[in-house]
Amino acid sequence: MTDASTIRIAVIGSGPAGFYAAGHLLKAGGERVELDMIERLPTPWGLVRSGVAPDHPKIKSVTRIYEKTAAHPQFRFFGNVNFGAHVSRAELLARYHAIVYATGSPSDRPLGIPGEELPGSHAATEFVGWYNGHPDHTDLEVDLLKAERAVVIGNGNVALDVARMLVLAPAELAPTDTADHALEVLAASRVNEVVVVGRRGPAQAAFTNPELLELGELADADVIVDPEELARALAVADPQAEENATARRNVEILRSYAERPATGRPKRILLRFLLSPSALLPAEGGHLGTVELIRNELVGGADGRLRAQARKERETIEAGLLFRAIGYRGIALPEVPFDELAAVIPNQGGCVTDPRTGETLPGEYVVGWIKRGPSGVIGTNKKDAQETVDAMLADLGLGAEGEEPRPGGHEPSEPDAAAVEALLRSRQPKLVSYSGWEAIDRHERALGEPAGRPRVKLTRVDELLRVAGAEEP
Ligand SMILES: Cc1cc2nc3c(=O)[nH]c(=O)nc-3n(C[C@H](O)[C@H](O)[C@H](O)COP(=O)(O)OP(=O)(O)OC[C@H]3O[C@@H](n4cnc5c(N)ncnc54)[C@H](O)[C@@H]3O)c2cc1C
Ligand SMILES: NC(=O)c1ccc[n+]([C@@H]2O[C@H](COP(=O)([O-])OP(=O)(O)OC[C@H]3O[C@@H](n4cnc5c(N)ncnc54)[C@H](OP(=O)(O)O)[C@@H]3O)[C@@H](O)[C@H]2O)c1
Known part of the structure; x- marks a missing residue:
């Protein structure tokens, strides 16, 4: 059972913006923050894996920073879980003190x-x-x-x-x-x-x-x-x-x-x-x-x-x-406010706003391309995530030294780490954990090695799931 003082945060999307937000939160929140990252694909890193050109391998080495975040004991990765299909906004709001949308701009x-x-x-x-x-x-x-x-x-x-x-x-x-x-x-x-x-x-x-x-x-x-x-x-x-x-x-x-x-x-x-x-x-x-x-x-x-x-x-x-x-162009997430014209989630400094009233919605935040539109290099997302995280920390009562955690206006009814994992696994039995991704990573690197390539990518979901060992619930 999760400790009552623990602050549970879900980050949706594992690209640079999601990982910078996660890194900032885990650093600032110390042991009080538990962070779950939900990713649609069986693999993390967003456009660093699927956008950055293959002849720019040095740029991709930024993932070493994200790997450090992923190694944090309070971090969990739930890959192959599609927000809006496998789990809804309302279900996550019931289980987390805060949700951070980091879903990028996948369309054109x-x-x-x-x-x-x-x-x-x-x-x-x-x-x-x-x-x-x-x-x-x-x-x-x-x-x-x-x-x-x-x-x-x-x-x-x-x-x-x-x-x-x-x-x-x-x-x-x-x-x-x-x-x-x-x-x-x-x-x-x-x-x-x-x-x-x-x-x-x-x-x-x-x-x-x-x-x-x-x-x-x-x-x-x-x-x-x-x-x-x-x-x-x-x-x-x-x-x-x-x-x-x-x-x-x-x-x-x-x-x-x-x-x-x-x-x-x-x-x-x-x-x-x-x-x-x-x-x-x-x-x-x-x-x-x-x-x-x-x-x-x-x-x-x-x-x-x-x-x-x-x-x-x-x-x-x-x-x-x-x-x-x-x-590129952002796409709307089910039940989440969306500004059709700018193709972003409407927000003030990273706090999601209700488009009808302009008021901020307690417990909902946004970072990266889905916050500001499809521009900026990888590093731009670090500062951008910091802005959102600073607002979150203030809302959560973690901003000033000595302040007690105060879940900012949003108190989840079931903030339980084990229960949420059980829910996600019931919705997606082929869930990929971070160790599942590490198995994929090792496998791809080993395939690439004989030809002096950084990796040979697996490009089909069923292959990725097999190598991740995600086929057994
Ligand atoms: C072709 C291309 C090349 C680029 N090359 C460079 C470069 O060389 N150097 C550089 O500095 N910058 C580069 N950039 C810019 C950089 O990639 C972006 O700034 C950065 O990736 C944006 O980060 P993000 O986290 O907002 O989005 P993304 O990286 O797109 O990550 C979003 C993540 O959310 C996941 N997601 C989406 N919907 C859901 C859902 N419903 N449920 C769960 N997960 C979901 C996606 O699968 C993805 O993993 C490039 C961009 C493009 C398009
Ligand atoms: N190596 C790297 O660092 C790297 C690699 C790839 C991407 N990225 C980054 O990722 C972000 C996105 O890059 P991007 O190239 O997709 O977007 P971008 O930098 O915004 O460029 C889009 C281009 O499309 C043009 N355009 C827009 N609408 C048009 C239309 N209807 N007809 C004709 N031209 C049109 C724009 O012209 P106008 O200026 O006239 O609007 C602009 O030249 C950028 O920040 C980029 O720097 C970085």
């Missing part, structure tokens, strides 16, 4: 143009999930045999990840943890040109500098920027971008690419600006064949931000593949 944003559903047109979300072995996307059909040219829409880091993955040399791909099904398809790919299309200019691009620089260092691909288009896109002054060091450096890097002669590498990445797709047209057989684009000019908005305004001129690019990398 549509372009809203004709032809978007044609075969060959993909959301980056699904392509990224596919090459990273996310079980939801294992069966995605990405036809890299038909097309020689792919278009990537968007000027953020996801667009660069997608473009790079499409042109990596086999030797660059081989030592990565790219899912085996994707390695095979990428190795046989006929794509030799990737056109990355920004609706605004180089100064407004959301790339970060190391990611943009990396494009210029690929073994098999030249990076090409048209000096005339660059000059046109830079012709309208952007005071906001001029004050931003990343934007200034991006422009310098792009200028250097525009001056660089092509070296004759077998593949190319073209960076294009001031263009928006207006329609996707089929080739014979119904597969994507042509991307129709409309030229934009930059015009100032009332907020000082330059926006893209369509002109009359159009352009077409023959391409059998298109990836829209225009941002």
